[in-house]
Amino acid sequence: MRHVFLVLLITSPALADPTLECADASSQVEIGSCVGETEERVNQAMEASYGLAIRAAKELDDVTGRVEAQPALEASQSAWAGYRDAQCDAVGASYGGGSGTGIAITSCRIDLGRARVDELLRFAN
Template structure:
């Protein structure tokens, strides 16, 4: 059920460069808009999957009588956000300020976000 909800938020189809998934886009402005919309969907999927994982962590903490799973997951998510931001900034820097910098950064965030959704869903199962 949880995976079905997330599949609707973004297609698992292509794990290629998100910019290449914007088949109808013919300019950098259109590609930028397309990948920005992808990022919005991925962010929604991240929120959902993190919520599922937190629910699972809460259940685990309740069963075990400990309070470790939720704080650990929160710390991991915070660390992941820092990694994503730094990694995608590095990708952007590799473009030397060129016109494709924003698309590259957003595409990086989409790719890393998709991977994180999968990780969170594995935790939630």
């Protein structure tokens, strides 16, 4: 239950712009560090929610006697990771190599990661 609370806290809609969550940061270095720490927390929430979703998919496969839900979820997660990486690389490319590129890429990964946590929790329920 603790993981679910943590996951819900990390995915709060109030946390819409990762850079705005770093209001105490006064330089790009500090903002970069702050969004990096946020990305780590989002990744932890994603691992927890993916674990819950995989367990639910396995239970469904066990109950139905089929082996479809778990492999489908695994394929979905793999495809999503590829999309996230390509999308955030495109966001970074739109900065033309400027100093905010890394922050933009990390913020993109946070936004997409939070959305994925929500999707995984729907699978888990």
